[in-house]
Amino acid sequence: MSIESKLRSLRSSSIVVTVFALLLVCAGLVQIGLGGLAVSKEYERIEKVEQMARQSATFYGYQSQRSALESEYNRSSTAFFLEGRFMPATDGLTLGDPAVIAAIALLLFGLGFLVAAMIWVWRAHGNLSEAGVRTRYGPGKAIAAYLVPAVNLILPFEAMRELYNRSHGEPEDFAHSTVEDVTAWWTSVVVGLLIFSAMIVKFMLDAGTSLIIMTPIWMEFTIIAFALILLLLAAYLFSGLARKITAAQHEHLHEIAASAPEMEEPSRMSVNVITS
Structure with a gap:
């Protein structure tokens, strides 16, 4: 395949x-909006629960009922997320509810974005390799950097920085120079994932142990919404990097390919016979 076809x-x-x-950003913002509506409804539900708990007992077993209501209230912040109450619905969730549609769209668009991003990463790194550019991250290693756990917290940042600089014609010595757009993208990814991880640990402690970390629902929703916004921002910044690197390769790849040193064939060993 020619360079033009690859570009x-x-x-x-x-x-x-x-x-x-x-599409992912739009679906994510819709999901956040629906989540905010669900938080408002949840506070209305909690207010009704408190009113019931304050009423005088007129039947046997009131203390048991009140204890159950208080327990539900105390756990409502975690149950709000674990039981899916962050997706508002009038009479139970169905596939036709806007919240369910938005959640499915968010999942599908996220999956589509990840697949498309990996295809672009493979092709962008492959173009540099085909042009004879010496890089630390080839197509296979770059894809592995995103997919291998633990190392994918560091290596994608390095791979993207190298790809950006080398695609813009920077020499090998400056392949890992600072790029503000790359730093902003990866900061959004890491911070967003760390916040989500912390909230998942919190939910697991609340649901699976006797330790209940009491935080207001609005606070938990705000934290999760902030993490989601960071990840949506990261997706948008990645698309911007993809456009810039693609444009740079269109501009510089022909020059890079023309100036790249050709691979020399290894010379055959020779033996000089000296006769006297």
């Missing part, structure tokens, strides 16, 4: 990444 494929991948990123 066209890269541009197509960049467009697909951008489309999925925009």
Whole structure:
């Protein structure tokens, strides 16, 4: 495949990444809005529970009922998320509810974005390799950097920084120079994932142990919404990087390929016979 064909494929991948990123951002913002509506309804439910708990007992077993109501109230912040009450519905959740549709769309667009992003990463790194550019991260290693647990907290940042600099014609010595856009993208990814991880640990402690970390529902929702916004921002920033790197390769890849040193064939060993 010629360089022109590879560049066209890269541009197509960049467009697909951008489309999925925009769809993902829209679905995420809709989900946050629906979650805010659910929080408002949850506070109305809690107010009704408190009113019932304050009423005088007129039947046997009131103390038991009140204890159950207080227990439900105390655990409501975690149950709000674990039981799916963050998706508002009038009479139970069905596939036709807007909240369910938004959640499914968010999942599908997120999956589509990840697949499109990995295809673009493979093609972008592959173009540099085909042009004879010496890089630390080839296509296979770059994909592995995103998929292997633990190392994917560091290596994707390095791979993207190298890809950005080398695609813009930077020499090998400056392949890992600071790029503000790359730093902003990866900061959003890491901080968003760390916040989500902390909230998951909190939910597991509340649901699986006798330790209950009491936090207001609005606070937990705000924290999770902030983490989701960071990840949506990361997707948008990634699409921006994809467009910039694609444009840079269209501009510089021909020059890079022309100036790249050709691979020399290894010379055959020779023996000089000296006769006297």
